[in-house]
Amino acid sequence: MRRQTILLQMKIALLGYGKMGKIIEKIAVDRKHEIVLKIDQDNQHELTTENLLKADVAIEFSTPATVLANIDLCFKAGVPIVVGTTGWYEQLEGIKARYESSDNAFIYGTNFSVGVNIFFHINKVLAKMMNKQPYYDVQVEEIHHTQKLDSPSGTAITIAEGIIDNLDQKNQWVNVMTDVNSPVDDNAKAEDVLIESYRIENVPGTHTVIYDSEVDTIEIKHTAHNRNGFALGAVLAAEWVADKRGFFTVADMFDLS
Ligand SMILES: NC(=O)C1=CN([C@@H]2O[C@H](COP(=O)(O)OP(=O)(O)OC[C@H]3O[C@@H](n4cnc5c(N)ncnc54)[C@H](OP(=O)(O)O)[C@@H]3O)[C@@H](O)[C@H]2O)C=CC1
Numbered sequence: 001m002r003r004q005t006i007l008l009q010m011k012i013a014l015l016g017y018g019k020m021g022k023i024i025e026k027i028a029v030d031r032k033h034e035i036v037l038k039i040d041q042d043n044q045h046e047l048t049t050e051n052l053l054k055a056d057v058a059i060e061f062s063t064p065a066t067v068l069a070n071i072d073l074c075f076k077a078g079v080p081i082v083v084g085t086t087g088w089y090e091q092l093e094g095i096k097a098r099y100e101s102s103d104n105a106f107i108y109g110t111n112f113s114v115g116v117n118i119f120f121h122i123n124k125v126l127a128k129m130m131n132k133q134p135y136y137d138v139q140v141e142e143i144h145h146t147q148k149l150d151s152p153s154g155t156a157i158t159i160a161e162g163i164i165d166n167l168d169q170k171n172q173w174v175n176v177m178t179d180v181n182s183p184v185d186d187n188a189k190a191e192d193v194l195i196e197s198y199r200i201e202n203v204p205g206t207h208t209v210i211y212d213s214e215v216d217t218i219e220i221k222h223t224a225h226n227r228n229g230f231a232l233g234a235v236l237a238a239e240w241v242a243d244k245r246g247f248f249t250v251a252d253m254f255d256l257s
């Protein structure tokens with residue numbers, strides 16, 4: 001009953017109340033939603049089915065180590081869930097298999113900003129074009145703040161997958177963590193998409209796709225100036241998914257074709 005009408009003013013549970021959780025709270029409240037639960041490491045014991053059921057939707061931006069248990073709890077409670085946490089995607093198929101017959105709603109995205117989702121689309125189109133240009137090789141660079149727990153970034157993985165799906169020569173990605181002061185020592189093969197990860201203080205998220213040949217370089221780049229775009233996208237995803245059932249990705253929400 002709760003999810004049969006479009007919920008204009010929702011009660012939201014924030015699973016993860018760190019850098020992202022706090023910005024999501026502000027944007028959600030500006031959009032007239034109410035935050036009914038905020039969970040961080042110190043009050044994990046409050047994350048119970050009873051408390052989750054006070055919410056129309058949960059927004060999960062925690063850590064790679066805690067996201068899976070939080071997803072399980074939301075499915076157990078039957079509360080729709082938006083998952084922004086990265087660094088757990090090797091478990092995605094298992095989660096889908098476990099809950100495919102569930103009556104709940106789940107949306108995840110490596111990046112909820114509209115700008116990055118436009119970038120994902122351009123990246124795929126460019127990769128397809130480059131099949132006819134064998135003199136270029138491609139690599140991906142991502143730069144994030146030094147507190148980031150996972151590498152490569154989820155966004156860089158989605159970019160690399162977009163290249164692999166569209167550029168015949170490439171069939172897997174490999175990652176190197178790179179120091180700005182020292183040259184890259186990678187063992188990437190011709191069929192690998194190399195992802196270089198840099199960690200620099202206070203960078204919210206920068207992603208570049210680089211096609212390099214002997215005569216020139218083509219680059220496409222997305223630079224997040226702050227975290228507001230990610231947070232707004234997560235709130236829009238919560239509004240979008242709250243009255244749905246099934247598994248979705250952020251690409252299902254944005255019509256960018
Ligand atoms: N998809 C997207 O668009 C984006 C995704 N992200 C991803 O979101 C995640 C969070 O990022 P960010 O906010 O910067 O990270 P932070 O480290 O700032 O926040 C993580 C939060 O999770 C809390 N936490 C710890 N344990 C639990 C638990 N069991 N349940 C719920 N919360 C818990 C932490 O609590 P405490 O502070 O007490 O330790 C902290 O509040 C990362 O995986 C990041 O990659 C980030 C930006 C955009």
Ligand SMILES: O=C(O)C1=N[C@H](C(=O)O)C[C@H](O)C1
Nearest residue numbers: 086110111148153154155205
């Ligand atoms: O940890 C972050 O900060 C970010 N994580 C996401 C990712 O791993 O791609 C999205 C964004 O780049 C910021």
